[in-house]
Amino acid sequence: MQLPFDTTIPGILSTVYLPNQFSWTQQLKPWVFSEYRIMWFKSYRMNFACLNTMKSYRYPWTRPYSTSRTTVDSSEVKTFLALAHKWWDEQGVYAPLHSMNDLRVPFIRDNLLKTIANHQPGKPLSGMKILDVGCGGGLLTEPLGRLGASVIGIDPVDENIETAQHHKSFDPVLDKRVEYRACSLEEIVEETAETFDAVVASEVVEHVIDLETFIQCCCQVLKPGGSLFITTINKTQLSYALGIVFSEQIAGIVPKGTHTWEKFVSPENLESILESNGLSVQTVVGMIYNPFSGYWHWSENTSLNYAAHAVKQEHPVPAGFVVKGETEDRQADTSTSPAVHDELKK
Numbered sequence: 509m510q511l512p513f514d515t516t517i518p519g520i521l522s523t524v525y526l527p528n529q530f531s532w533t534q535q536l537k538p539w540v541f542s543e544y545r546i547m548w549f550k551s552y553r554m555n556f557a558c559l560n561t562m563k564s565y566r567y568p569w570t571r572p573y574s575t576s577r578t579t580v581d582s583s584e585v586k587t588f589l590a591l592a593h594k595w596w597d598e599q600g601v602y603a604p605l606h607s608m609n610d611l612r613v614p615f616i617r618d619n620l621l622k623t624i625a626n627h628q629p630g631k632p633l634s635g636m637k638i639l640d641v642g643c644g645g646g647l648l649t650e651p652l653g654r655l656g657a658s659v660i661g662i663d664p665v666d667e668n669i670e671t672a673q674h675h676k677s678f679d680p681v682l683d684k685r686v687e688y689r690a691c692s693l694e695e696i697v698e699e700t701a702e703t704f705d706a707v708v709a710s711e712v713v714e715h716v717i718d719l720e721t722f723i724q725c726c727c728q729v730l731k732p733g734g735s736l737f738i739t740t741i742n743k744t745q746l747s748y749a750l751g752i753v754f755s756e757q758i759a760g761i762v763p764k765g766t767h768t769w770e771k772f773v774s775p776e777n778l779e780s781i782l783e784s785n786g787l788s789v790q791t792v793v794g795m796i797y798n799p800f801s802g803y804w805h806w807s808e809n810t811s812l813n814y815a816a817h818a819v820k821q822e823h824p825v826p827a828g829f830v831v832k833g834e835t836e837d838r839q840a841d842t843s844t845s846p847a848v849h850d851e852l853k854k
């Protein structure tokens with residue numbers, strides 16, 4: 509390929525300025541050798557072009573990467589960036605996520621409480637470290653902090669984190685319990701390995717590219733025995749009809765272009781990725797949104813939205829090695845939390 513400038517790729521690498529905090533050469537290598545998009549880069553010190561993968565919307569070389577892969581889709585970033593100031597409008601575009609807290613907060617709380625012997629009244633999740641991946645404006649991060657947990661919310665969209673920070677400042681209780689960072693999960697995976705008692709990714713996995721890397725990173729930052737909570741949308745014909753055609757094109761429940769059906773994830777696919785990463789799936793339960801009332805309900809039907817809870821195995825069993833009786837035990841234990849049971853009985 510003819511490059512429109514008078515230099516060579518090794519020339520670029522050798523002239524790159526290396527600040528103390530991070531290594532640009534390290535950042536440039538995967539771009540140089542993997543893809544063929546040309547990008548012009550101007551700085552005060554140099555003026556050059558490089559080949560890169562640039563999957564991230566903003567400038568990834570300003571942050572240390574722990575993996576050459578990114579799960580961030582630049583078109584998703586644009587979508588969420590445009591709505592970053594709307595997170596806390598309870599009647600606005602994020603209304604379904606506000607009301608989803610009625611289900612997901614108790615789902616997370618009750619499953620975590622199963623693992624705590626004694627808990628403080630009023631602060632049941634006290635002592636727990638939770639990572640809220642793709643926290644957006646902090647709609648779920650804040651209630652988890654109010655339950656006593658130390659929560660770190662991360663999101664690749666700077667403006668989401670600005671909104672989350674601003675909103676957090678209205679409640680002094682959250683000051684020491686909730687922290688936000690504008691970054692992707694893969695950027696913090698090494699520094700936070702085996703740090704968290706729980707990782708939450710609510711309505712996020714249907715927006716990522718490279719789901720396997722995403723789940724791998726979730727698993728890496730969990731302590732052994734820690735819990736991963738995911739809510740997402742199933743990949744069915746019904747989810748196309750109701751989740752995209754009806755919700756986006758007809759009723760305007762969520763803005764047009766919010767979701768891409770191809771990125772929806774079936775529970776079977778998710779379970780298989782979770783299990784192959786050493787996570788044991790405890791619960792998969794359906795969630796149904798009633799567009800008239802604006803409320804969510806638990807359901808045995810997972811054909812639209814669903815929630816999953818998986819636990820990182822303390823000693824992962826090598827693939828193909830099955831301990832006799834374990835499968836039956838696990839199946840018997842795929843019970844939902846008492847709260848979910850109560851809801852399902854209604």
Ligand SMILES: CC(C)=CCC/C(C)=C/CC/C(C)=C/CC/C(C)=C/CC/C(C)=C/CC/C(C)=C/CC/C(C)=C/CC/C(C)=C/CC/C(C)=C/CC/C(C)=C/Cc1cc(C(=O)O)cc(O)c1O
Nearest residue numbers: 601602603604605711749750751753754755762797798812
């Ligand atoms: C090609 C083809 C097949 C076309 C057909 C298209 C078409 C017209 C389909 C519509 C068919 C139809 C008849 C629709 C009517 C649906 C309707 C109003 C049904 C309710 C009727 C009823 C009897 C209600 C009783 C009450 C009750 C319990 C109802 C629940 C039962 C039900 C049928 C529910 C479905 C309702 C519905 C529209 C669900 C949407 C499902 C879904 C996958 C939504 C995804 C959106 C979402 C809220 C996700 C969270 C989220 C939110 C946001 C955000 O911006 O807010 C962003 C995100 O990234 C998110 O992940």
Ligand SMILES: C[S@@+](CC[C@H](N)C(=O)[O-])C[C@H]1O[C@@H](n2cnc3c(N)ncnc32)[C@H](O)[C@@H]1O
Nearest residue numbers: 579580588605642643644647665710711715716
């Ligand atoms: C539908 S919102 C959910 C926000 C929040 N979890 C909630 O439920 O209120 C999806 C969020 O995921 C973020 N996101 C998109 N791709 C991501 C990725 N690869 N890694 C982490 N977060 C991502 C978006 O910026 C957005 O804030």
Ligand SMILES: [Mg+2]
Nearest residue numbers: 711712714767
């Ligand atoms: Mg979504």
